[in-house]
Amino acid sequence: MNAIKIPDIIIGRLPIYLRALQLMVEENIQTTSSQELGAHVGISAAQIRKDISQFGEFGKQGTGYKITFLIDKLKEILKIDRIWDVAIIGAGDMGRALARYQGFVNRGFRVVMVFDNDKSKIGQAIGEFVIQDMENMTEELKTRNIKIAMLTVPAPAAQKVTDLLVKAGAKVILNYAPVSLNLPEDVRVQYIDPATHLQRMTYYMV
């Protein structure tokens, strides 16, 4: 369908544009320009125009972009013009925080299950969920056709659990464990590890 392959670095900027545009809508702004959007997200106007134009001609010379229209297009491109079911694996502090996180609303995701292997946790409630036995994870994910997982298990367990997730058909993993994961080519991962993120900034400290 897409004639040319879009670089991943461009895909990575689209959610940032989207977030800024949605903020503008909340402020009742109707229209914006690459210049203005760039100022909001700290990216050059030229780059924003180039990025967006990969997918079509969504703007108008002289007037810029109609925000609601651009939002719809970006959502469609990113395939978040729908709601994806997400499973949380690991009901520690981080898993619990994510289970109760309100920030997925209107952004394309909804948590539907929380798993843990700790017998003393299984059956407990977190927010609106009941912690389920990890023994049943593979089966449950398959049955409910869940493709997205947030991984909040301890680091030593992360690779093993990941292998199970892959077997269960997961294609997208948000990994909170501080380890690099080994994955087949068709499974994507993003790493969220506070220490690693901090470590890449301290270099610049005077």
Next chain:
Amino acid sequence: MNAIKIPDIIIGRLPIYLRALQLMVEENIQTTSSQELGAHVGISAAQIRKDISQFGEFGKQGTGYKITFLIDKLKEILKIDRIWDVAIIGAGDMGRALARYQGFVNRGFRVVMVFDNDKSKIGQAIGEFVIQDMENMTEELKTRNIKIAMLTVPAPAAQKVTDLLVKAGAKVILNYAPVSLNLPEDVRVQYIDPATHLQRMTYYMV
């Protein structure tokens, strides 16, 4: 001191190398090669050698890198051969999870304070901390010379709180709020927003 400027993209990979090397140490491995390390983190051997060689000649032809030595060097380069005090701003679910997170040990950071502006939370305990009044934040950060903050306040408050942090002398911010922050040039930020991270992966879903 550094004659040439090192690209940020290289700095960003060093913590990943470091994490993998520390894992190797735990497995009692003494020595590694760019090839082997690359296999662990999913980066080409050539790139790893190039990255590391920006900072000195840390390897030996024929035998590779002595892991403990390389770890020490990387820590020194990243300025995490010390312990940085970190403040958590916002005692919601995410702030609480971070306050109790055990993953900072041995990685260069230690949480020392948690702030919130909710009167009903102030004075409460989270793990080993007592939630402090955000009114006192600027003063406390200055007094204790804290340069690093993890921002876990609601999105609408993030920019305002950030401005306060900057005034208080913060140079590094880990932002969990789903908004782009406006910052002076000498203050660094990394964004940790689960929805944004997921959104950049759904594009590849079939």
Next chain:
DNA sequence: TAGATTGTTAATCGATTAACAATC
């Protein structure tokens, strides 16, 4: 010594920026 692996150079590949015709 022979094999392995670094550090580095040159070649390639990819991303960003500047500039401007087109046009709203």
Next chain:
DNA sequence: TAGATTGTTAATCGATTAACAATC
């Protein structure tokens, strides 16, 4: 119409990879 701003091309800039002499 005049001013503004897009989409796109060409130029620049930067990052990655391939290859290999040096050497442990």
